[in-house]
Amino acid sequence: MTRVVVVDDQTLVRHGIRTLLDIAHVEVVGEADDGAAALEVIAREAPDVVLLDLRMPRYDGLWTLRQLLHRGIEVPVLVLTTFDDDTLVLDALRSGARGYLLKDVTVEQLTHAVQTLADGGTLIAPSITDRLLRAIRTGTVPTPEAAVPAQDLTEREQEVLRLMAEGYPNRQIAQALFLAEGTVKNHVSTILLKLGARDRTNAVLRALRDGLLR
Structure with a gap:
């Protein structure tokens, strides 16, 4: 069974994700409400995948990604957020994220993304990918x-x-x-x-x- 850590500052969101993943037979082995707590849980549980929100008080998602890189902690990170700003997407990818999805995904899309990252792949929301590729063609990509x-x-x-x-x-x-x-x-x-x-x-x-x- 794939083991996941969920990092989000909203308790209700974390519990909701846990419930959905339990139904899909994905084990949530830890939760955290900011980046500092996330680093502790990740080090302790060694999950297969981390689900990470970007906007959190104190230590946010980008800080967490950069700390993972700095500390040499190699764990696939799937950003799960409400923000689809191109600059944020690229900052997350450049900081080590292996996936980027918006929170309006279905359970099937989320579990597919989790398994894809656990298997060593990457996955970006198709709408974001299409927009970034259009930005390349027009020369407007950050x-x-x-x-x-x-x-x-x-x-x-x-x-x-x-x-x-x-x-x-x-x-x-x-x-x-x-x-x-x-x-x-x-x-x-x-x-x-x-x-x-x-x-x-x-x-x-x-x-x-x-x-x-x-």
């Missing part, structure tokens, strides 16, 4: 103050990645860069491998998180 250099991507791979982000299929990427389509497929496969992404959309989201797309 960029981090200190972008992570694309050390492992060659110049050609970065070109292919930018066109992937703009929604180009392999054939059009090949035409734009004067390459064979098979060569583009090889570049895409290498990009997915280097970014640890399971598909093109996931690769673009990870590149956004790490500041690889300007």
Whole structure:
């Protein structure tokens, strides 16, 4: 059974999530009402997944994510919040979140997301993903103050990645860069491998998180 810690400052919300996950046979092994308490519970229980609200008094969700990174605590974090602001989404992803959902999800969507993260994947609400991809195409996506250099991507791979982000299929990427389509497929496969992404959309989201797309 997947073991989960729920972090939210509202008691009723925490209890509601616990009840829903119990029905879906997901075990809630701990609760916390802010980031400081969350770190203690996570260290003690070593959950498979953490459900984390962003807006909390004292120590909020972003603070919690950054503390987990700083302390080297590797646990998949699914942000579950009412806020879908693009800057917040990207800040959360850049701070180590592996998933981002809004609180209007169904029980099935929530349990699917929890299991996806527990299995090593990532999951962003489709509406947020679509909006971020549109922002890339229009050049309005927020960029981090200190972008992570694309050390492992060659110049050609970065070109292919930018066109992937703009929604180009392999054939059009090949035409734009004067390459064979098979060569583009090889570049895409290498990009997915280097970014640890399971598909093109996931690769673009990870590149956004790490500041690889300007």
